[in-house]
Amino acid sequence: MTATATSPAPSKPATPDWAALRADFPILNEVVNGNPLIYFDNGATSQKPKQVLAAIQNYYEHENANVHRGIHELSNRATEAYENARQRTAQFLNARDKSEIIFTRGTTEGINLVAATWALDHLKPGATILISELEHHSNLVPWQMVAKRTGAKLAYIPVTGDEGTLDLNRLDRMAADGVKILSITHISNSMGVVNPVAEICSKARAQGVVTVIDAAQSAGHLPIDVQAIGCDFLAFSSHKICGPTGMGVLYGRKEVLKDLSPYQGGGEMISKVEYFNTVYNVPPHRFEAGTPHIAGAVGLHAALDYLDAIGRDRIFAHDQELAEYAAAKLSEFKGIRIFGPKQGRAGLVSFVFSNAHALDIATMVDQKGVALRAGHHCNQPLMAKLGVPATLRASFYFYNTKAEVDRFIEILHKVQKLFL
Amino acid sequence: MSITIEELVENFELLGDWEERYGYLIELGKKLPGLPEAEKTEANRVHGCQAMVWMKMMPSTTKPGAFIILADSDAFIVRGLIAVLQLIFNDRTPEEILKADAKAHLLKLGLDRHLSPTRKNGLFAMVERIKVLAQEKLVAAN
Ligand SMILES: Cc1ncc(COP(=O)(O)O)c(C=O)c1O
16 A cells, blocks of 8 residues: 555645755764764654754744733734644644644653543443554553553454554454454554555444544655544654654544543633533643643644645655665565565564674664664564564655665674674 | 683773774673573563573582672673673672672773663663672572
8 A cells, every 4th residue: 555545636846855855954964973874763753854943943032922821912922823833733634623633742642642531431341442463552551551441352453474464354343343442553663564544444434433543653754634544533743753852643533522521631621610610621622731832833833844845745755765675675684584564665664683683783783873773662562473572673754865775784784794 | 701800891992992892792792601591581581671681690610609690681782791790790709799899890891881871771780680699699698
């Protein structure tokens, strides 16, 4: 499957000058252990362009105040900046209404919010929560917690082998299995599989199952249209898509948000408070207690503008090409095991060597300036199932180049010799 | 290994950069005898390291009343670090082990500064386990 399955007809900008885009990222000029930085840990977090840094700086220099409260000019500016970011995010996801956009701390908080509100409101003993064996801990542990609290059962869509694809047959008998909610990742952070989320959500909807999409690895990497996907919730993190940390988005379909219980209590989420009773605010404010990350929203807004100026379909094609190129080069190594689909992988590749631990390799390539992820990638049960203690992961973004992949492969050849 | 910790510190200083030092640790790691599979048990597991580590303490065959550390890991650099810890702690009595200032030695190697925080935690988790094992030997002896 490719990016187009879930995308609206994207407007086609002129082919981006990828090399020129690199100049927007000051950090890419860093020297690490005496070598030019090769940043291949974008799956963990992305770097930030000057435009995003400038937007945050500008916000603090000219607009900073608290939102939704003041009568004064600066508060109006801050509120406008914050609400504009919400509008922009709705557009980014093709949501029908900006009230469907809840600002959070990140993907993790978005999923926990759904677990603490929708799931606690609706799950009864005997109900089933369905997730997949691919899930990141942040789309797994919250469901374990909620299952314990409600008496619901947790069930898994199985992964089939090293390619990391899911056995979707399980989806045809969700209603019979008592599945009430399905939470699944769009792109697997360790396998690079792109799940057919529109197809999955359509099956779920037909069986009355509420759907949650973990878009941590897909938002900002391919076009996302929540209406075309047909999900009830979708969560992502700003920091993985050129925006600041501590900022995230939870999309919730307005029909589902309408009657949902609040998440945390505090300011902003109320419309009337008495000593023994509170009338809650309408969505999305009902789910945003306390002073939000206003500068984060401003930075996210700038990031979304930046990505759309390039074109998310182009970003996906670029990253996929690099990942497939890297996977092909890696397959020439002796004793290597490469994970992920043979065709149509997202912009990352995970692998292990039979003769050296992932940590050893990551430490040695770091001496040459290459930033790789080594470990369980917050996928401990999946790693256990695959029988590997840890893997290495190179994850790409649009500012990475083929020349960097070539240099990385050259370094890896040298490093691997140390372990013979 | 037939060198002392002081000689190791000298060797380390001669190696120009950390790439070479890590290379040296990897070589030490390759030579580490390790543990037989049957000893890689949960009871011997040292938690707090990113890699798998197993460790036990046995009586020294050369020095009465003293002990040696036997340990293993699935990562070579960690095995190298185990070899370094053996230079600091092997053939010592439990009292000596408990008194030994491992951090001072690791400081001389520059490991405290260069290792990543998670790796440092792993290293100190191993030191901690050595002290716990020495304490157990001390209690058992008295
Ligand atoms: C697939 C997936 N889900 C969730 C997360 C959690 O994101 P965050 O830590 O930004 O909340 C990540 C981040 O690593 C991820 O890759």
